[in-house]
Amino acid sequence: MPVSAKSLAALPLGGSAVVRRVGSGRSIARRLMELGLVPGTRVTMLRVAPLGDPIELRVRNYALSIRRSEALTIEIDE
Amino acid sequence: MLPSGTATRPASPALPTTTRGTPLVLVAGNPNAGKSTLFNALTGAHAKVGNYPGVTVSCTVAPLVVAGMGRVDLVDLPGTYSLSARARDEQVAVDALIGRGAAPPDAAVVVADATALGRTLYLALEIIDTGVPVVVALSMMDEARSQGIDIDLDVLREQLGAEVIPVVAPRRQGVDVLARAVIRAVTRETVARPGSIAPGSDLHRDVSSLADLVADEQPELSPAGQRAWAEWLLLSIEEGTSQDLDGVSERLVAAVCATRARAELAGRDLDHEIIGGRYARVDAIVEAAVRVRPPEGPSWTERLDSILTHRIWGGVVFAIVMLTLFQALFTWSEPAISLIETQVSRVQGIVTQVMPAGPLRDLLADGVIAGVGNVVMFVPQIALLFLFIGLMEDLGYLARVAFVIDRLMGRIGLHGKSFVPMLSGFSCAIPAVMATRTIENRTDRLLTMMVLPLMSCSARLPIYVLIIATVFSPSARIFGFVSAGAAALFAMYALSVTAALAAAAVMRRTVFRGPRPTLVLELPPYRLPVASVLLRSTWRQVRAFLVDAGTIILALTIVLWALLNYPRDPATTAQFTAQRARVEASTAGPAREAAVNEIDGRARGALLRNSIAGHVGHVIEPALEPLGFDWRIGVGILGAFAAREVFVSTMGIVFDINQADETNQTLRTTLRGATRADGSQLMTPLTGISLMVFFVLACQCMSTLAIVRRESGSWKWPALMFGYQTAMAYVAALVVYQGGRLLGWV
Numbered sequence: 001m002p003v004s005a006k007s008l009a010a011l012p013l014g015g016s017a018v019v020r021r022v023g024s025g026r027s028i029a030r031r032l033m034e035l036g037l038v039p040g041t042r043v044t045m046l047r048v049a050p051l052g053d054p055i056e057l058r059v060r061n062y063a064l065s066i067r068r069s070e071a072l073t074i075e076i077d078e
Numbered sequence: 079m080l081p082s083g084t085a086t087r088p089a090s091p092a093l094p095t096t097t098r099g100t101p102l103v104l105v106a107g108n109p110n111a112g113k114s115t116l117f118n119a120l121t122g123a124h125a126k127v128g129n130y131p132g133v134t135v136s137c138t139v140a141p142l143v144v145a146g147m148g149r150v151d152l153v154d155l156p157g158t159y160s161l162s163a164r165a166r167d168e169q170v171a172v173d174a175l176i177g178r179g180a181a182p183p184d185a186a187v188v189v190a191d192a193t194a195l196g197r198t199l200y201l202a203l204e205i206i207d208t209g210v211p212v213v214v215a216l217s218m219m220d221e222a223r224s225q226g227i228d229i230d231l232d233v234l235r236e237q238l239g240a241e242v243i244p245v246v247a248p249r250r251q252g253v254d255v256l257a258r259a260v261i262r263a264v265t266r267e268t269v270a271r272p273g274s275i276a277p278g279s280d281l282h283r284d285v286s287s288l289a290d291l292v293a294d295e296q297p298e299l300s301p302a303g304q305r306a307w308a309e310w311l312l313l314s315i316e317e318g319t320s321q322d323l324d325g326v327s328e329r330l331v332a333a334v335c336a337t338r339a340r341a342e343l344a345g346r347d348l349d350h351e352i353i354g355g356r357y358a359r360v361d362a363i364v365e366a367a368v369r370v371r372p373p374e375g376p377s378w379t380e381r382l383d384s385i386l387t388h389r390i391w392g393g394v395v396f397a398i399v400m401l402t403l404f405q406a407l408f409t410w411s412e413p414a415i416s417l418i419e420t421q422v423s424r425v426q427g428i429v430t431q432v433m434p435a436g437p438l439r440d441l442l443a444d445g446v447i448a449g450v451g452n453v454v455m456f457v458p459q460i461a462l463l464f465l466f467i468g469l470m471e472d473l474g475y476l477a478r479v480a481f482v483i484d485r486l487m488g489r490i491g492l493h494g495k496s497f498v499p500m501l502s503g504f505s506c507a508i509p510a511v512m513a514t515r516t517i518e519n520r521t522d523r524l525l526t527m528m529v530l531p532l533m534s535c536s537a538r539l540p541i542y543v544l545i546i547a548t549v550f551s552p553s554a555r556i557f558g559f560v561s562a563g564a565a566a567l568f569a570m571y572a573l574s575v576t577a578a579l580a581a582a583a584v585m586r587r588t589v590f591r592g593p594r595p596t597l598v599l600e601l602p603p604y605r606l607p608v609a610s611v612l613l614r615s616t617w618r619q620v621r622a623f624l625v626d627a628g629t630i631i632l633a634l635t636i637v638l639w640a641l642l643n644y645p646r647d648p649a650t651t652a653q654f655t656a657q658r659a660r661v662e663a664s665t666a667g668p669a670r671e672a673a674v675n676e677i678d679g680r681a682r683g684a685l686l687r688n689s690i691a692g693h694v695g696h697v698i699e700p701a702l703e704p705l706g707f708d709w710r711i712g713v714g715i716l717g718a719f720a721a722r723e724v725f726v727s728t729m730g731i732v733f734d735i736n737q738a739d740e741t742n743q744t745l746r747t748t749l750r751g752a753t754r755a756d757g758s759q760l761m762t763p764l765t766g767i768s769l770m771v772f773f774v775l776a777c778q779c780m781s782t783l784a785i786v787r788r789e790s791g792s793w794k795w796p797a798l799m800f801g802y803q804t805a806m807a808y809v810a811a812l813v814v815y816q817g818g819r820l821l822g823w824v
Contacts, residue, residue: 026316026349027164027593033353034160035598036197041357047383050392051485054494054597060196061227063379063601065481067488070596 006078009055009071011045017076018042024073036060037074100141101150101264102181104174106205107189108198109157109518110474110602112217115611116189116247117154120257137170138618144254147261150184159197161204162313165520166322167791172310175208176303178296178325185211185263187256192222192229192244193603195368199360202238207273207309209302211263212240215256219244221603226371233367248608273305274356280344281351284337285309291333312337312348379474379603386478396482399475400501403466407459407505408536414458422451440643441636449635452721453628456508456781460623463502463509464616467516470498472607476516477599484597490579491586491595493517496526500578503533507782508627511789512619524790525590528799529581531782534574534774537722540740541773542567544726547740548749549766566767574774577806589798623785630784638720638780642691642728650688654681675736683734691716705772705808706765706815708754718778725773764823768815776807 011017019041022029036059037043046063047056054067107113121140138154155171163169173179175186188205190198206212214234216222222229235242241259245252275282288308292299299307315321315334341348385391426443433439470476480494487496495517502510510530517523546563554562586595654677661673686692695713702712710732717728723740730738730745733752738745752760777783783796790796 022350024596025593028596028598030162030313030349030353031598033349033357034162034200035600036200036357038354038357039350040354047387049387049481049485050389051482053485053488054481054599056387056481056601060194062191062194062197063603065477065484065597065599065601067484067597069594070598 006076007072008043008045008057008074008076009068011043011076013045013048015078016042016044017078020075020077022074024070028070029073032066032070032074035064036062037064043076101148101184102153103142103150103260103264104153104155104183104186104210105189106155106171106175106186106201107157107215107217108159108191108201108600110600111157111189111191111198112247113154113157113189114615115608116215116217116245116253116256117152118608118611118614119247119250119253120260121152142257142260144257144261147258150260150264152187152260153183158201160201161310163310163323164314164316164321166324167520169314169324172208172307173324175205175210176299176306178299178307182300182303183210185213185260185266187213187215187260189215189217191218192216193218193225193227195229196360196364199238199363200356202240203274203356203359204306206238206240207302208306209300211266212238213256213259213263214238214240214242215252216242216244217247219252220246220249225377226373228369228371230367230369234363237363237366248606273302274359275309275352276355279351280341280346281348281355284341284348285312288312288330288333288337291330295327295330309352313352377603382604383478383601386475387481392478392482396479399470399479400498403463403498404501404504406462406466407502407509411458411462411505415455418451418454418458422447422454437646441639444643445636445639446632448639449632452635452781453624453631456506456623457620459506460509460512461616461620463505463513464619465612467498467513468612468615469607471516472605472612474602474604477601480597480599481601484599488595488597490583491590492526492582493519493522493595494597494599496522499526500530500533503530503535503578506535506537507531507533507779508623508785511782511785512623514789521590521592522595524795525582525585527786527789528585528589528795529578531777531779531799531803532574532578532581532775534571535722535779537779538570538773540723540726541718542570542770544729544740544746544749545761545766545770548746548761549763562763566770570770570774573771577775581802581806623788626788627781627785630787631781634780634784635720638717640690641694642686642689642717644689646685647688650684651681654684679731679734679736682731682736686713686728686731704816705811706762706768707772708760710752711760711769715772715776715778718773719780721781722773722778725778764815764818767818768811771814772807772811774807775803775810777803 008017008019019037019039021039022032022037024032041059044058045055046058049055049065054065055071056063056065058064105113105117117138117140120142137156140152140154141149142152143149153174155174158168158171161172161175163172174183176182186205188202190202202212202214216229216231229244231242231244241263243252243256243259245256247253275285285305285308288311289301289305292304292307292311293301296304296307311326311330311334314323315326315331317335317338338348386395426447429439429443429447433442467476470479476495476498479497482494483497484494487494492500496514498516499510499513502513507530510533511527514523514526514530517526546566550563550566552561552563556562556565658674658677658681661677662670665673691713694716695709698712699707699709702708707715710729713732714725714729718725726740726745727738729749730736730742733745733748735742735745735748749761750759754760777800783800786796786799787793
């Protein structure tokens with residue numbers, strides 16, 4: 001695995017990256033991919049909820065919110 | 079390439095097109111794509127709610143008529159991002175589209191949000207690939223334009239192989255053009271199109287061999303439908319889990335598992351190949367058909383979100399909105415509920431006057447009319463809650479509610495979207511259970527439904543008030559300054575919230591064990607709601623409640639009434655009638671009224687004590703004694719099953735007091751003076767607390783069970799709910815009473 005691979009959860013606010021792999025369990029990974037988080041897609045970290053979780057992403061020109069626990073399993077390339 | 083030429087749709091043996099008459103068109107689309115608004119704009123006010131055969135997912139059906147062209151029936155499918163499914167109720171869309179179990183639709187309308195084509199075309203392609211003729215309705219065209227999104231419709235049509243009609247549904251722009259396109263689509267022959275999977279690829283071979291198996295089992299499906307079904311099976315079947323999917327044979331499951339295992343050995347991820355492959359096509363289409371000019375400055379949604387999801391202001395707005403909702407449910411519904419109560423007793427009065435005395439009159443007045451009242455009573459709260467939720471949803475704020483509060487709800491295994499239903503539970507569980515519909519995931523929804531009746535609803539309040547006023551003196555203080563009654567009341571609410579959260583945490587680890595719960599939530603742009611859509615969807619919820627749950631509640635009310643009033647002893651009845659006649663003949667004025675009321679109280683008391691419920695009270699007394707209750711409280715608990723607050727009036731009847739409410743001084747005094755068989759006081763503070771704890775936890779409400787039956791689609795869930803809550807209530811009341819006695823606190 002290349003050294004550059006890191007998790008989506010580590011993306012700073014306003015930062016942008018490309019999805020490399022969705023590594024969550026099968027049913028969650030399938031759902032995330034069906035919502036457009038397929039490898040090769042650009043995502044931007046938009047916002048963090050007032051209590052610190054979940055996070056809000058911009059992907060395919062819409063806003064998607066997921067929990068940090070899922071974001072941790074998504075590998076990105078910057 | 080797909081096999082071509084043969085791709086016309088065969089008539090299903092179950093429901094051939096010819097006997098169906100009117101062509102059927104399904105309307106699909108992502109949540110928040112403006113599907114309901116468009117559906118309403120297309121069909122007007124004639125929508126009715128229907129059920130899909132075999133499943134409890136209800137959907138709206140309405141005719142679309144174009145003068146001079148013809149008529150079709152439109153079916154509004156539940157909003158979805160994709161067709162894949164984990165369970166039977168999510169399978170409705172795919173079954174309907176490819177025509178499993180019923181005739182395939184004659185066409186489909188896919189509502190696609192023009193501002194997010196990079197996502198919405200995924201579902202459009204998935205549906206186009208099933209082989210059904212598709213008309214894509216591009217919604218939110220005005221927003222797309224203002225965002226600088228420029229769509230080349232001709233390129234989009236050519237690339238999708240489907241008609242594309244731009245619409246702005248709230249202003250009816252493009253709606254008539256769309257209606258004509260839909261009518262034209264049903265008369266078109268299906269043309270075979272290349273699917274989304276590249277021919278010659280490993281995936282294409284996998285899907286083809288699985289489609290051959292499907293063709294053996296379901297030759298009535300079109301070749302495109304068979305391929306779509308094969309692809310669906312590969313995505314939806316999970317190895318090693320028990321799934322409740324409809325009509326999937328062992329043989330197909332085995333074939334899917336073998337295919338997936340082979341692919342995994344070869345280092346391939348089939349889910350990624352199927353979904354990623356389709357998204358690659360979406361990206362290519364968007365690349366060819368869409369041009370975006372960079373926006374000037376932040377959008378309205380970004381500006382609003384910087385306040386509404388702000389670390390501090392977001393919380394403040396959240397609290398204000400939720401308090402308003404709370405206030406609305408409690409106080410705004412009150413006048414309407416009182417009006418219904420007075421009207422019901424008026425009608426009961428008329429019936430009692432007009433009809434001759436007898437069992438038929440009693441059945442009509444105290445059984446049927448009271449039952450109808452019991453049902454209609456819920457309408458104000460249901461209507462208010464759904465207006466409020468609909469408004470928040472159409473504005474786009476409901477998703478932000480979930481976003482803001484998810485962290486707290488997630489800790490106990492619930493979901494950000496569970497918050498509004500749980501909060502509504504403080505008012506009444508019936509609308510709250512219905513409000514769980516906003517939770518898409520079935521497991522999350524069932525879990526929320528199962529624990530929210532523990533939230534202390536407003537019907538419990540009269541019970542607390544009566545018991546506290548009976549067992550605590552108003553001057554009693556804890557630690558010298560806290561009123562004992564207030565402390566007890568606060569403790570009951572605290573217990574209710576704690577119990578609900580604990581039950582959720584436990585059930586998430588037992589009954590609803592499964593994949594890690596998660597949140598995947600679209601935060602749609604803020605939009606202005608359309609009043610007519612909002613009102614119509616609220617009315618649809620109210621009507622569905624009246625028809626489905628209402629009938630069960632009415633039937634249960636009548637049964638319960640009979641249990642509390644029969645068998646009747648004619649001799650006793652005659653005796654009280656004679657007494658009443660004597661009093662009426664010998665006294666006059668207020669004295670007469672009081673005397674008659676006193677006799678009525680004793681008559682009803684005697685009736686109740688001799689009824690089936692009265693006998694059941696005696697039978698269950700040994701089980702209730704360890705909780706500090708006697709048979710009379712047992713009868714009260716049975717009566718409370720109609721609705722918790724009925725406990726108060728039932729206790730009144732048991733103690734010969736006619737028409738008592740929780741503020742009735744005679745009832746309080748009588749209860750304080752009541753003794754057990756051994757002469758000791760019945761309603762000690764300890765009995766009172768034990769009884770209140772019982773009512774906090776017990777599922778003492780048949781209407782809740784009826785609505786859970788309707789919303790979950792089976793009696794299994796209400797049975798489980800009744801079982802676990804009653805067990806919890808019994809054990810907790812037992813611990814309180816016996817523990818209190820051990821501590822010498824009688």
